[in-house]
Amino acid sequence: MSRSPFTRPTRRDFLRHSALGALGAGLAGQVLGQDAPVPRIEKRGEMVYRRLGKTELMVSELAIGGSPSPEPAIFLEALDRGMNLVDTSAGYGGGEERIGEVLQGRRDQVIISTKCHPYRMEDVTAGIIAACETALGKLRTDRIDVWCIHGVGGPEWFLRDDIQAAYDQLKQQGKIRFAGVSCHQDPARVLPPLFESGRLDVALLALNVFSGNTVRPEDVKAGKVYDNWLADSGLQGVLDSAKQHDVGLVAMKTMAGGALQRPDAYQADGSTLAQAKLKWVLSQDAVAAALSEVLSYAILEDNLGAVGKTLTAEEQALLREHVRERSASVCRMCxxxxxxxxxxxxxxxxxxxxxxxxxxxxxxxxxxxxxxxxxxxxxxxxxxxxxxxxxxxxxxxxxxxxxxxxxxxx
Ligand code: SF4
Ligand code: SF4
Structure with a gap:
């Protein structure tokens, strides 16, 4: 009998899969340790699933969604290939309606995350509840797995009493399962207080290779192009805090600096720039899944090529060169x-x-x-x-x- 994509792996599952590729190799020591915890990661078919923090949901390393949402046939192919985390928003130009249509008959195979903007609502509690009910209708479902405040600009935009009252009511009514936010800007200031509050289950965070590397003008002169910006920028602290408080992280904006995704671009060591970017994001062990826009079959195949793989030295060099080329064009949202x-x-x-x-x-x-x-x-x-x-x-x-x-x- 096949298992639900959401179930947590057993120790036996992990032992069976841990020899698979670099992923298993990297964790083998933990598995062999007498008291080692069972890692919350599992490979099934061609997809790897990771635990989404305290939600205990197992989500595919690659998430699908964004704006515009992919064509229905590509979307369904992505589900068939193991993607089970679907991200959308009321603001994604009809994305919720389109996904609701595509998911007819397959709702139970996916985890849906969607979002609302409460910033200009007069009655915030009632407004968030109404927005959720609208989203349920568009998505043709009776529950949203991760209900997010979109683009929080400060801790108050999740922690305010009127916002928390909306979450409490929606959870009591069974309309949402978990509380989330998306954060585009200044995450080092915005997110840790939310993690520490214990109220947040999932955060969608802008995270990409430019977040982890920098090329300041003075660095270029000094020949230094791949330093520890993740720590310098405070983002390492965000990742560490998420792990400490067991908040599930989903990386957004993973293709920053790319122009459009081009599977033929920047080939290195048999892989592409987009694959290298995904591998870099997924090498952060606080991250459960990486979003990218799967707008063609070619992009889907390309992205799947990054699943369960480790960033190679050649790809690191490729990324270093890419960051050097594009650094002054890419905003890190700091x-x-x-x-x-x-x-x-x-x-x-x-x-x-x-x-x-x-x-x-x-x-x-x-x-x-x-x-x-x-x-x-x-x-x-x-x-x-x-x-x-x-x-x-x-x-x-x-x-x-x-x-x-x-x-x-x-
Ligand atoms: S423009 Fe520069 S300073 Fe402003 S958020 Fe982007 S990277 Fe940070
Ligand atoms: S130049 Fe920059 S800092 Fe000055 S007002 Fe315009 S946006 Fe603000």
Missing amino acids: GACQRACPAKLPIPDLLRCITYRDEHGKPTYARQVYREVTAAGPLPDCGHCTACAQACPHGVAGRERIRATRELRA
Whole structure:
């Protein structure tokens, strides 16, 4: 009898699979130890599943979703190949409706995560509950596995009493199973208090090879291009805190700096740049799953090639070169520029809009996010200010880039 994709592996399961590839090899010592804990990881077929923190759900290393959501046939192929974590949002241009349609008859094979924006709701508790009920209808289901606040900009945007009241009611009614957030910006400040609160089960976190590496202008001169930025940026602390508090992490924005995913690009050691990026993200053991946009069969095959594999030295070199080439174009969402901005402009979010348009080929979504980001009113003129350019450690922020975002006003 086949087992549910959500069940936790038994010790026997793990022993059976632990010899498989580098994954098993890397954990063999733990398995052989007398008192070693059973690792919460399992290979079944061509997919590897990891434990999603305290939810105890076993999720596929590769998650599917994003905006736009993949074509139905590609989506179903991804499920057939073992992907079981589906991520969407009310803001993903019809993504929930599309996924609801595709999942007819297959709901029980997947774990669904979706999100709402409570930021402009008048009655936040009632608004979140109504948003969840709308999402249930669109997804054609009676429960959402991970219900998230989208894009939390501060701990209060999850921990507020009125937000927690909504979560409590939705859980009591059986409409949601676990509480989540997505965090695009300044995670070192935003996420640890949520982990420590004990109220959060899952966090979707912007994490990619640019988060872990940096090429500051002075580094280039010194020939140093692959340092310990993960620690310097505070992100290592976020990963460690998630592990300590057993919060499941799902990595978003895994393809940063890529232009569109091109399976033929940057071949190294028989693999591609996209595979190297996924392997880097999945090498962080706090991470349960990595999201990427599977918009073609070629991308699906390419991404599957990263499952259960270890980053090679050649791929590390490839990533190093890629980071060197693209460093000054990729925002790490650290928030340093925003903290320095006298007008307190949402600079990382504005830059994210430009990335959606120019690198992801999503002009409509870029304009939609721009409208949301600037909903409070038009942006003031930057004048001769250079504060963000001086504050950004990577040479990304600057007045000209902020001006360029105004092209998205239409
Ligand atoms: S240039 Fe504009 S966005 Fe940058 S810090 Fe100054 S006011 Fe803010
Ligand atoms: S533009 Fe620079 S300072 Fe601002 S969030 Fe991005 S990386 Fe950080």
